[in-house]
Amino acid sequence: MANGNGKTGLLERVRERTAEAVDRLRGSQFMESVFRPGSPFKKGYADSPRNRSYVIMNNVLYHLHPVKVKRHGVKLSYTLCLGGLSFFLFILLTITGIFLMFYYAPTAERAYVDIQALSTNVAFGSLVRNMHRWGAHLMVLTVFLHMSRVFYHGAYKPPREFNWVVGVVLLLLTLLLSFTGYLLPWDQLALWAVTVGTNMAGFVPVFGDQVKFALLAGVEVTAGTLLRWYVLHVLFLPFIIVIFMAVHFWRVRKDGGISGPL
Amino acid sequence: MTEIPESLLRRSAEAKAKALGIPVEQVLAEMKGEAPPTPPAASEPSEQTAPPAEPSPQEPSSDPAASSGDVDALLAKAAQVAGMPEALLRRSAEAKAKALGVPLVNVLAEMAGEAPPVGAEAPPPAAEPPAGAPQPAEAPAAVAVEEPTVPAPTGNGGGKVAAVVSPRPSVPPAGVPEGVRTQRLLTVVKAKAIQQVKAEPHDKVNTWPHLMLVEFVALLAMTGLLILMSVALQAPLLEAANPNLTPNPSKAPWYFLGLQELLSYFDPQIAGVTVPTIIGLVGFMMIPYVDRNPSTKPSDRKLAIMLYTIFLAGSATLTILGVLFRGKGFNFSYPWKDGIFFDDLKDWVSFE
Numbered sequence: 001m002a003n004g005n006g007k008t009g010l011l012e013r014v015r016e017r018t019a020e021a022v023d024r025l026r027g028s029q030f031m032e033s034v035f036r037p038g039s040p041f042k043k044g045y046a047d048s049p050r051n052r053s054y055v056i057m058n059n060v061l062y063h064l065h066p067v068k069v070k071r072h073g074v075k076l077s078y079t080l081c082l083g084g085l086s087f088f089l090f091i092l093l094t095i096t097g098i099f100l101m102f103y104y105a106p107t108a109e110r111a112y113v114d115i116q117a118l119s120t121n122v123a124f125g126s127l128v129r130n131m132h133r134w135g136a137h138l139m140v141l142t143v144f145l146h147m148s149r150v151f152y153h154g155a156y157k158p159p160r161e162f163n164w165v166v167g168v169v170l171l172l173l174t175l176l177l178s179f180t181g182y183l184l185p186w187d188q189l190a191l192w193a194v195t196v197g198t199n200m201a202g203f204v205p206v207f208g209d210q211v212k213f214a215l216l217a218g219v220e221v222t223a224g225t226l227l228r229w230y231v232l233h234v235l236f237l238p239f240i241i242v243i244f245m246a247v248h249f250w251r252v253r254k255d256g257g258i259s260g261p262l
Numbered sequence: 263m264t265e266i267p268e269s270l271l272r273r274s275a276e277a278k279a280k281a282l283g284i285p286v287e288q289v290l291a292e293m294k295g296e297a298p299p300t301p302p303a304a305s306e307p308s309e310q311t312a313p314p315a316e317p318s319p320q321e322p323s324s325d326p327a328a329s330s331g332d333v334d335a336l337l338a339k340a341a342q343v344a345g346m347p348e349a350l351l352r353r354s355a356e357a358k359a360k361a362l363g364v365p366l367v368n369v370l371a372e373m374a375g376e377a378p379p380v381g382a383e384a385p386p387p388a389a390e391p392p393a394g395a396p397q398p399a400e401a402p403a404a405v406a407v408e409e410p411t412v413p414a415p416t417g418n419g420g421g422k423v424a425a426v427v428s429p430r431p432s433v434p435p436a437g438v439p440e441g442v443r444t445q446r447l448l449t450v451v452k453a454k455a456i457q458q459v460k461a462e463p464h465d466k467v468n469t470w471p472h473l474m475l476v477e478f479v480a481l482l483a484m485t486g487l488l489i490l491m492s493v494a495l496q497a498p499l500l501e502a503a504n505p506n507l508t509p510n511p512s513k514a515p516w517y518f519l520g521l522q523e524l525l526s527y528f529d530p531q532i533a534g535v536t537v538p539t540i541i542g543l544v545g546f547m548m549i550p551y552v553d554r555n556p557s558t559k560p561s562d563r564k565l566a567i568m569l570y571t572i573f574l575a576g577s578a579t580l581t582i583l584g585v586l587f588r589g590k591g592f593n594f595s596y597p598w599k600d601g602i603f604f605d606d607l608k609d610w611v612s613f614e
Binding site for chain 1: 464465466467468469470471472473474476477480481484485488489491492493495496497498499500501502503504505507508509512513514515516517518521522525530531534535538539543546547549550551553555556557558559560563566567570574605606
């Protein structure tokens with residue numbers, strides 16, 4: 001565009017060049033290969049009903065979402081996004097948890113010292129640890145609220161009965177994940193909270209003592225308990241919960257998407 | 263055309279023969295081009311998707327021999343008009359003729375542009391799909407209403423696969439403003455399919471951008487909340503673990519504090535085992551199998567909603583009691599008088 005005396009403004013030229021460069025990049029073979037047909041990141045994407053379908057259909061997201069969803073389900077007030085947020089918190093917890101694993105050894109000598117060192121010796125260590133802990137509490141809360149939302153909508157009714165059962169298992173696994181993580185800082189709070197919690201398990205009829213012994217790897221909370229709960233927390237329970245989540249999400253799709261409207 | 267192995271051809275012919283209720287030999291002959299194609303429905307016309315009451319005095323279409331010269335001429339013309347291969351057009355016209363219960367010639371004439379749309383003429387009651395077939399609730403186009411999307415599932419003599427195909431009506435149906443897209447439901451339904459077929463129309467929107475946007479905002483909001491919390495509130499870290507020094511009181515994590523609270527009222531067998539495993543786990547899993555009320559309307563589920571609300575209120579009360587109102591020796595205390603005995607909360611609120 002001309003500015004008064006016929007010369008092109010500098011800003012205008014920069015803008016044009018940038019647009020050209022972006023276009024060339026988006027048209028390059030590499031970018032063409034990264035994004036599948038219909039991606040809004042592709043050169044020449046136009047907003048049309050067909051392309052809107054392709055965005056989902058030609059994308060890994062198609063494993064989670066259908067191309068079209070019921071209109072009432074999109075309203076935030078219907079689900080409050082609680083199930084999605086629970087899943088998202090699980091991802092956040094996985095990321096922050098992997099970060100923490102770099103700086104933590106599950107032994108009685110090092111566990112507590114490592115956690116202390118997080119806030120002094122590690123960049124963002126304190127922030128990431130806080131995110132992991134509060135995120136875990138939030139996830140227990142969102143999973144529980146998600147269950148309540150589903151109950152109030154009657155969304156467990158046929159054909160969704162079994163997905164409700166899977167959901168209850170997921171709640172249990174969430175609680176177990178949170179509880180096993182509780183011991184890992186190896187401070188007084190951790191030790192005694194776990195002592196109280198496992199004492200309750202000792203009241204299981206007939207097998208009470210055996211259950212308690214298996215949980216604690218002994219008769220009281222020791223270094224062996226720490227290692228056991230660490231493995232449960234970072235490997236075993238996440239592995240199980242991912243399987244149940246896969247079934248849960250798959251069943252949501254197969255049982256006809258979101259329930260309702262009321 | 264590719265050569266089809268004899269065994270496969272035979273299997274296919276047997277399936278078709280069974281579906282149509284005619285001898286296998288006849289189907290095989292037809293497949294080899296030695297006989298005219300057998301119209302699906304030839305043997306049991308009454309079981310077909312065609313309406314029970316014939317809308318027109320003429321014989322319904324499916325007799326290809328009736329006026330073959332006429333049909334061929336029309337077919338050629340229609341194929342030229344639509345720019346489609348004759349074979350495809352023929353299949354489409356046959357399906358439409360069958361669905362609407364009108365002669366094939368009429369359909370072809372319409373496709374060739376020599377006659378008004380067929381669908382518009384059929385009397386509505388006769389053209390209604392048989393009971394049991396899903397019916398579009400609010401089909402915008404007249405043609406869509408009169409085309410049953412799905413053949414009657416009970417038609418045991420019907421073709422294994424039925425597809426409803428119709429040419430796009432050249433004029434938008436009455437009542438639809440110009441420029442507005444009308445939709446049709448197209449379904450290919452296998453008889454006795456393993457999946458339940460419910461092609462009921464729903465009010466739907468594209469996941470992209472509508473749902474993805476909401477989700478993205480929710481994720482951002484949650485990330486923001488979590489980072490803010492983590493900057494403002496320090497996760498507790500007490501002295502190193504010491505098995506010889508029991509803190510007073512010893513409390514479980516907050517989500518188990520409701521149970522710990524119950525433990526101070528009831529026998530451990532009840533509060534520690536029965537409530538969490540029997541009521542908590544098994545009971546919750548059995549909810550869908552106990553609550554047989556099919557309705558999801560809140561007004562129909564007063565008891566269920568009341569019970570769940572009692573559960574919610576009860577567990578919230580117990581948890582709050584356990585977190586805030588239990589002090590030394592797990593005895594009752596007031597947080598504003600004696601302070602808070604819950605370390606996760608120490609950084610959050612202060613009554614001092």
